[in-house]
Amino acid sequence: MGRTPCCDRAAVKRGPWSTEEDEALRSYVQRHGSGGNWIAMPKKAGLKRCGKSCRLRWLNYLRPDIRHGGFTAEEDAVIMSLYTQLGSKWSLIASQMEGRTDNDVKNHWNTKLKKRLLAAAAASAPSPPPHARLPAPAASTAHASSLFPSLAIPTVKTEEYTCDDFLAPALGDPFAAADVAADGSTSAASAASSASNWSTADNGAGEASLFLLDFCAGPDLGAAAADQLQLPGGYYYPLDPSLSPV
DNA sequence: AAGAATGTCAACCGCGTAAGA
DNA sequence: CTCTTACGCGGTTGACATTCT
Structure with missing residues (x-):
């Protein structure tokens, strides 16, 4: 029934x-x-x-306050950062971005950001692994749920971001690694965005962090972030100090 | 130029849950 | 306390657009 x-x-x-x-x-x-x-x-x-x-x-x-399309590099970085902390909590992520809807953010992730990350993963891998690696969402972890109370406060950051905003001194490990189906098919791409297709695995924060660094160091965000490449540490969305993993 | 392949995004589906009866 | 109703959300689909061969 x-x-x-x-x-x-x-x-x-x-x-x-x-x-x-x-x-x-x-x-x-x-x-x-x-x-x-x-x-x-x-x-x-x-x-x-x-x-x-x-x-x-x-x-x-x-809704009159909606912006469509044209995601900036800074917005991309916000999505990346929050996704690694929260997983596919699109409404939460969207709530931190002015004029963006959960549907928009979700579509943007599925169609652009995920592929960009997979490409970065493939490029940075010395030899092709059986599965491409992406930073894992933390949604299914207690760690992520501990972030939710602070996110319940509606706050919208309006100033412009730079990639530096997402590079922080060691904050602990905001990442776990993930395996993602790498068959690349469109339908599988959608499916891969589902949290159920992410598995917490072995890879550790370092590699996942590198992907975000690759992402930040890409042409969209310019050379400033590349200067940070040697820095250890995690990444966070600096909206609210309480957002940072504890 | 035409057909195929791929990308994008609006819309739908159905589940979880809060609120009220 | 239980049931019903409606809302909000994440996942998925499919139509249309664009790019490739």
Whole structure:
């Protein structure tokens, strides 16, 4: 037995939103908010859409403070840093980035950052390992969950980042290593982003750190970070001191 | 120029959980 | 305390765009 659908699929429109629907949703939400009930809202707004669909459309696309595409190198580094600390907690990561949605961050990671890291991993490996290595997310660890209370405070860092922001003196080991399916297929790429495809493994902080260094030292972030290459230590997103692994 | 391959991203699905009855 | 409902989230899919051969 499957889960009861949240709405009658035969009675609601699905697929891409028209500009008319967008306008109806936008004007309704701007006038009334969601009314505290997304399920009832489509009817009130005159939309033949599922409430979940309306909520998603608003949060991911129509909200006035959303920025789409064009991730900066600094934003990339923030995502990288937070991913290594939190794992695939996209909403948490997105909440630390002005104007970005969890969906945007997740898509950006799956389509660009992960591949860039895999490429860096392949380039830095002396001989091709059976699996490419990436810094592991810490989401499934007690370590990561200990970060959550501090992240519950909504804070948005607005100043510009440099790669140096993510290079810190030894903070302990924010990483564990991971094995990732390296078949490179698109579907597997999506699957590989799932936390279930990361396994805590043997590799240690040093190698994982190197990948982030490679990343920071790449052309996107310029030469400044390359000067840091000899520095030991971990990386962190300096949003809030309490974020740093303890 | 055309078809194939690959990349991007909006949207959907379904699970976990909080809140209220 | 239990059940129901709705929300929020992460994972996944599929349509469309772009690049490659």
